[in-house]
Amino acid sequence: MTTTEPDDEVPTRTIRLRVNGRQRRVTIEDRQLLVDVLRHELHLTGTHAGCYNGDCAACTVRVDGRIAKSCLLLAASVDGCELRTIEGISPEGELGDIQQAFWDSDAFQCGFCIAGHLFAIEDLLESNPEPSDSDVRQALTGNLCRCTGYTNIVKAAQLAAQRRRDAVEHT
Amino acid sequence: MLLEHHGNAAVVGGGTFLLPRMTRHLLEYEHVVDLKDLGLRQITSTDGEIEIGASVSYVDVLESDLLRSNLALLPRMARGITGGRQITQQGTLVGAVCFHFPTTDAPGAVFALDAMVDIHGPDGRRSVPISDFLIDAFVVDLRPGEFVSSMRFAPQPSGGYCKVKHSTGSWPIVTASAVPGPGGSVRITLGAVESLPVVVTVEDPLDRTELKHRVDSAITAPWSDVLAPGSYRADIAAAVARRAVEDLMGVPK
Numbered sequence: 001m002t003t004t005e006p007d008d009e010v011p012t013r014t015i016r017l018r019v020n021g022r023q024r025r026v027t028i029e030d031r032q033l034l035v036d037v038l039r040h041e042l043h044l045t046g047t048h049a050g051c052y053n054g055d056c057a058a059c060t061v062r063v064d065g066r067i068a069k070s071c072l073l074l075a076a077s078v079d080g081c082e083l084r085t086i087e088g089i090s091p092e093g094e095l096g097d098i099q100q101a102f103w104d105s106d107a108f109q110c111g112f113c114i115a116g117h118l119f120a121i122e123d124l125l126e127s128n129p130e131p132s133d134s135d136v137r138q139a140l141t142g143n144l145c146r147c148t149g150y151t152n153i154v155k156a157a158q159l160a161a162q163r164r165r166d167a168v169e170h171t
Numbered sequence: 172m173l174l175e176h177h178g179n180a181a182v183v184g185g186g187t188f189l190l191p192r193m194t195r196h197l198l199e200y201e202h203v204v205d206l207k208d209l210g211l212r213q214i215t216s217t218d219g220e221i222e223i224g225a226s227v228s229y230v231d232v233l234e235s236d237l238l239r240s241n242l243a244l245l246p247r248m249a250r251g252i253t254g255g256r257q258i259t260q261q262g263t264l265v266g267a268v269c270f271h272f273p274t275t276d277a278p279g280a281v282f283a284l285d286a287m288v289d290i291h292g293p294d295g296r297r298s299v300p301i302s303d304f305l306i307d308a309f310v311v312d313l314r315p316g317e318f319v320s321s322m323r324f325a326p327q328p329s330g331g332y333c334k335v336k337h338s339t340g341s342w343p344i345v346t347a348s349a350v351p352g353p354g355g356s357v358r359i360t361l362g363a364v365e366s367l368p369v370v371v372t373v374e375d376p377l378d379r380t381e382l383k384h385r386v387d388s389a390i391t392a393p394w395s396d397v398l399a400p401g402s403y404r405a406d407i408a409a410a411v412a413r414r415a416v417e418d419l420m421g422v423p424k
Contacts, residue, residue, distance in 0.1 A: 033190070033194065052191060052194050052195075053191045053194075053195075054187055054191055054254055054257075054258065055254075055340055057255065057257055060257055066230070066260040066261075067256060067257050067260055068257055068260060068261045069187075069254075069257045069258070069261065071190070071191070071194070072185075072186050072187045072190050072191065072261060073186060073190070073261070074183070074186065074190065074203065074205070076205075077183070077186070077205045077207065116257075119257075120255065120256055120257070123256055124256070139255070139256055140255065141254075141255040141256075141339045141340065142254045142255015142256055142257045142258055142340070143255060144340065
């Protein structure tokens, strides 16, 4: 019978992160990916681990303001960074405006990939408030959804963009 | 540290190539050195040359007025790299060249611009032309303890680019970068088609027959992988090259 000895040789360290506005200290194995630290150490399970290959983007988070696939980052590399996960995209119990547009457009089915799509669309609209459908599709090239066929995701992005423009006009 | 653990240490730029391979145990290192705190995320112009630091991401390339005016090919290429907005914000241009996965965008484009590679190591700094730096697929001229700190370029305001890929998330099958040469000629650098970039010069860029002949005869050992056999890459290379030339010359599609 094979027994597995606890591997006490694995190097660890403590990192400091600001996650969704809250300061956190977390002890990690040096080898841990950010996605696994978020899910297993910080219990922020809205960040999903899909492919561990950078293909699907279900693990997307913001790191110091830039969107990133957290399966491609060592947690040790983001020591001291400001993170925002899908849990921090809107106040607890509420939908953010892009989430609401996804809801209103039936833009998701199983929801596994949705964090990546929301962050990608949010990131697009920050730099381009009036995107073409082609701009939206270009913004989603790093995201995979196996349910929707993307059509309603594009519609949701355009709905969110339109609502933001309307809100600006009315202020 | 790189010297002490040579062979068992990896340098990470953006990590987008290295980390998935480490996750899958295709590559194993006990030590990883992240360059991010070395202050190498700068694009500068000195003595008529443009220098791009090792930590410069693709989005930095896209947002740089200096590059848009002086090395237009790089933002043109960076716009369409594999992996979407997340990877443009994570991945680094220099890192992609150092990893030298041949069927990607960066090596061919940087080769087309005759980059000079600045290497930092235990014996100080040395610089090598990109044509010497790239040795083979996944193999570059880095000695024990060395890493690339930046790449330098002479300004080249014009550049045309075209690539073929078979799905949105796919790696390129063939890339072509076109830059002006002397006397109205055009120099085309084909990426992803062999383990190293292939350079072809055409005197009359609008002579399709000459272009096809030059490209076809330059490709001798095309790259095969699960995405495309070498024969396919060789077959389409001339068409991709022609489109890059047309992109350079502003020919309407």
